[in-house]
Amino acid sequence: MQLVRDSIERYVKLTDVEWAEVAACWQRHTFPKGSLVSEAGRVESRTYIVEEGVQRIYVEHDGNEHCLGFAYGNSWSGDYDSFIGQRPGRFQVQAITDSVLLGIDHADLQRLYDRIPAMxxxxxxxxxEVMQGRATREIELLTLSAEERYRRLLKRSPHLLQLVSQKDIASYLRMTPETFSRLRARVR
Amino acid sequence: MQLVRDSIERYVKLTDVEWAEVAACWQRHTFPKGSLVSEAGRVESRTYIVEEGVQRIYVEHDGNEHCLGFAYGNSWSGDYDSFIGQRPGRFQVQAITDSVLLGIDHADLQRLYDRIPAMxxxxxxxxxEVMQGRATREIELLTLSAEERYRRLLKRSPHLLQLVSQKDIASYLRMTPETFSRLRARVR
DNA sequence: GCGGGCACTTGATATGGATCAAGAAGCGAT
DNA sequence: ATCGCTTCTTGATCCATATCAAGTGCCCGC
Structure with missing residues (x-):
């Protein structure tokens, strides 16, 4: 649970007693490649921090999948929207590789919020912090062409190309796999 | 400042002493129609609650304006992205009508956070709550056609058409004023 | 109350990216 | 190793929406 401790202590200080109480709430969950971490229509009972693996978050609509983002390396994972509101989720989260996630139950988190003000x-x-990332992404989708979005990704997150299939990246960049493939051939 | 008190007490209870301290931090600001509440490139020192008037938030890029949303009737206003991170803003917020906003300074808010855990x-x-709204909007932009986005707006926020120019709504719905005009003629 | 400039409409044309299609290459399961 | 899927590529075509253009009306400032 060191990951969780780091994630929390980047922001606030806890006493050892408090930390013990927090730590007791987190559990390790494994998701084999291809399995769903969060499923549309289900209320997400947990939120996760990624210990290992990569997941993608997407919406399904008319049989198409629209990728909103990826989770890996200490970032958050799971359907946060459903988790926060405790209502049926609109997103799906799928393990792209075998994954190990540290999760906390909604009720447990609320209890921590009540007992430990620092939480x-x-x-x-x-x-x-999440909001700022969203703002950046919103601006990019709003103002950049397909080619510029691709270039921006190349510059900012080239490692993604190693982690995820091109079709998922294409979807994340709001274009078809065909367009993405042509850009790859054309750009640079 | 009753508006501020209501906004806070919807979520948490404050003692009278705490409330007095909070209230002292808020100030009324007026923005004449057309003036900028937040300006791109400037660090936003305040965040606001709308007491009166309507504002639009947008990004400028290559001489085009892309509208991200509107603020009115007790909602938040100002460049929250710049405010949170205290870095130069990427958005602009403009008063569409004469506006009265209740604002709090960044330093004051941090002090309240430090002194009053409930804050x-x-x-x-x-x-x-803001995140949930964003998720909904993201899904709609992702999965709906221009016509469907228009219909959705008609159903969910018909009052917007009274408050804001069609060209701003068009921009908010991610289409040109021409497309919006044609939809209006065609739909219903 | 006049004049200039937006906002809106309507039509013609252009285009970025989607869709359709077909083949090649990689890969997991048996 | 082989079969069957899925991913990726490449080409041809299509389409939703943007762009360009011109005209009307109306609101606001002087």
């Missing part, structure tokens, strides 16, 4: 602050700061 | 919780809950 509220942690939650706030995490969300502030 | 951290309030911040967290606010952000959780």
């Amino acid at each position: 509220d602050r942690w939650g706030r700061l995490i969300l502030e | 951290d919780r309030w911040g967290r809950l606010i952000l959780e």
Whole structure:
């Protein structure tokens, strides 16, 4: 659970007693490649931190899948939207590789929020950071052409190309696999 | 400042003493129609709750404006992205009508967070709610055609058509004013 | 109350990226 | 190793929406 401790202590300080209480709430879960971490229509009972593996988050609509993002390397995973509101999820989260996630139950997290004020602050700061990432992505989708979005990804996250299939990246960049393939051939 | 009190007490309870401290941090600001609440490139020192008026938030890129949303009636206003990170803003926020906003300074808010634990919780809950709205919008932009986005707006927020120009709504719905105009003629 | 400039409409044309199609290459399961 | 899937590529064609263009009306400032 060292990962969880690091993630929390980046933002707030906990006493050892508090930390023990927090640690007791987290559990390790494994998801084989291809399995669903979160399923549309189901209320997500947990939120996760990625210990190992890669997952993708996407929406299904008319038989098409639209990829919203990927989770890996200490980032958050799971359908946070469903988790927060405790209502049936609209997203799916799928393990792209065998994955090990550290998860906490919604009820347990609420209890921690109630018992340890610093956890509220942690939650706030995490969300502030997430919001900033969203803003950046929103701006890019809004203002950039397909080719510019591809170039931007190449520059900012070239490692993604190693982790995920091109079709998923294409979807994440809001284009078809064909367009993505042509860009790869054409750009650089 | 009743608006502020309501907004906070929807989420957490404060003692009268705490409330007095919070209230002292908020100030009323007026923005004449057309003026900028937040300006790209500037660090936003305040965040606002709308007491009166309508504002639009948008990005400029290559001389084009892309509208991300509107603020009115007790909702949040100002460049929250710049405010949170205290870095130069990428958005602009403009008063569409004469506006009265209740604002709090970044330093003051941090002080409240430090002195009143309930405020951290309030911040967290606010952000959780904002995130859910964003998720909904993201899904709609992802999965719906221009016509479907228009129909969805008609159903969910018909009042917007009274508050804002068609060209801003068109931009918000990710289409040109021409496309929007044609949809209006064609749909229903 | 006049004039200039937006906002909106409507039509013609252009285009970025999607869709359809077919083949090649990689890979997991048996 | 072989079969069957899925991914990736490449080409041809299509289409939703943008762009360009011109005209109308109306609102706001002087």
